[in-house]
Amino acid sequence: MGEPIINELLSVRDWIRWGASEFQRANLFYGHGTDNAWDEAAQIILWVIKTPWERLNQIVDTRLVTAEKQEILALFQQRIQKRTPVPYLTGTAFFAGLEFKVDSNTLIPRSPIAELIEKGFQPWLIEEPEYVLDLCTGCGCIGIAVASVFPSAQVDISDISTEALAVAEENIAKHQLEGRVTPIESDLFANIPGCYDLIVSNPPYVDAEDMASLPQEYHVEPRLALESGADGLDFTRRLLAEAADHLNDNGVLIVEVGNSAAALEAQFPDVPFTWIEFERGGHGVFLLTREQLVEHAADFKQKLL
Numbered sequence: 001m002g003e004p005i006i007n008e009l010l011s012v013r014d015w016i017r018w019g020a021s022e023f024q025r026a027n028l029f030y031g032h033g034t035d036n037a038w039d040e041a042a043q044i045i046l047w048v049i050k051t052p053w054e055r056l057n058q059i060v061d062t063r064l065v066t067a068e069k070q071e072i073l074a075l076f077q078q079r080i081q082k083r084t085p086v087p088y089l090t091g092t093a094f095f096a097g098l099e100f101k102v103d104s105n106t107l108i109p110r111s112p113i114a115e116l117i118e119k120g121f122q123p124w125l126i127e128e129p130e131y132v133l134d135l136c137t138g139c140g141c142i143g144i145a146v147a148s149v150f151p152s153a154q155v156d157i158s159d160i161s162t163e164a165l166a167v168a169e170e171n172i173a174k175h176q177l178e179g180r181v182t183p184i185e186s187d188l189f190a191n192i193p194g195c196y197d198l199i200v201s202n203p204p205y206v207d208a209e210d211m212a213s214l215p216q217e218y219h220v221e222p223r224l225a226l227e228s229g230a231d232g233l234d235f236t237r238r239l240l241a242e243a244a245d246h247l248n249d250n251g252v253l254i255v256e257v258g259n260s261a262a263a264l265e266a267q268f269p270d271v272p273f274t275w276i277e278f279e280r281g282g283h284g285v286f287l288l289t290r291e292q293l294v295e296h297a298a299d300f301k302q303k304l305l
Contacts, residue, residue, distance in 0.1 A: 006069045012049070013060045015069070016041045019076050029215035032085035032108045033093060040086055044075050047090040083216040096145035100171050105163035106139040107225040111202045111256055112282025117145045121198070124276075124287055126250060129153055129197035133246070135188070135239070136160075136203040138225060140168030140181070146200065147181050158184040158192060161224060188238055195248050201239060202256045205284075207232035210259055232260035233267070240268075241300040244293035251290040258284040267303060271296045 009015050019041030034040045042056060048071050051059055064072070075089050085108055087093040093102045095109035096117045102108055120128075128150050134143030134157040143157035155177075159165050165183045172181045186192055206214070206226045218226065228234045236257055243253045254276075257264055261284040265273065274287040293300070 006066065006073065009069065010063050011061050012045055012056075012064065015045055015064065015072055016060075019044070019072070022076060022080060026080040028080065028083065029217045031215070032087055032110065032217065034086070040079070041076070043086050044079070044089065045072055047092070048072050048075070082220070084220055085217050088220065093139070093141075095141040096148075098141070098145055098148065098175065100139050100141050100144070101167055101174065102139050103167055104220065105161060105222060106167050107202075107221055109139065109141040111142065112278045112280065112285060113142060113200060113202060113254065113256060114145065115278050115280050115282070116254070116276065116285070117142070117149055120149055121252075121254075124252060124254075124274075125198065131194065131196045131198075131248070132156070133158065133192065133196045133199045135199060135201035136225070136235075137168055137183075138164050138202075140171045140183070142200055142202060143168075143181055144171055144175050144177060146198075147177050148175065153180070155181045156184055156192070156194070156196075157181060158186040160185070160187045161222070164222070164225075188235070189242050189246055192246060195246050195251070197248050197251050198254070199243060199247060199251070200254045203235045203239065204228040205232045205236060205257045205260045207260055207263070228260075231263045231267075232257070233264055236260070236264065237267075237300070237303050240288075240293065241297070241304055243288075244290050244297060247290040247293070249290065253288045253290070253293065254285065256285045260284065261286070268296070268299055271299065 009018055020037040023037035023040055048068055078084050087102050087108045088104055093100050093109050096114040132146050132153050132155045137143050137157035137159045140157050143155045147155045157168055165185055168183050172178055184191055204226050205228050208230045211227045276285045
């Protein structure tokens, strides 16, 4: 990579083709917004030239100026040499059709819960929630997306990370939701005062074995947002034991546990988890009602002893 490439590659198409080839040779892993080398290269280029994805076909043969080429080359190098995911390179990620600021203090949004939000949590909610809590919010994407779908809802978003909440606050301002979305620094429910109609959480749930085998790209993300003990359920066990006390009578809890779903079911064989299916892919998201949480409270609390 260097000056010869700057001179030889002229168009957007040239740079996408060459970048995709370099990414393939470097054996990169894709899982933070794209699933292939071509889209990964295109995403970087479009960000540099400030062009939306839907216009790619219109500008693919446009020639790039030297300054743009230099910036693209530098980002390609960082993607390859440091295995930095593209959203950290650009500082932006998309979730439920909305754009969010992200940085290395926040997990990159990719939860299948986005599909649930876009559908208004149907058919799982009886009525629109007035009070919503997004636990382990990271950049704030789940809570902010929920607020955009339910314009009358008051949404609290919480995280244990001061740095992540600072990013979330920027995203609240970006989407002009300062009056309806409130950030709270809290370890689980420690600083959460109220009760909610809906609690949604994408908590840390990666078990020790999976953590050790994750591609390098995931190790760029904050460990605090990923790992959760030997079986991936340290946080989720605490959540299950305490959630009922923070839900209104008809309240619903929705939690993503990913690959730790099997371990969760094995630990609580009598709990009637509803496992949600997704049209766009994704797994390991369960739903429990407050009534179910209360019914199995003894099981949940016993696992904390």
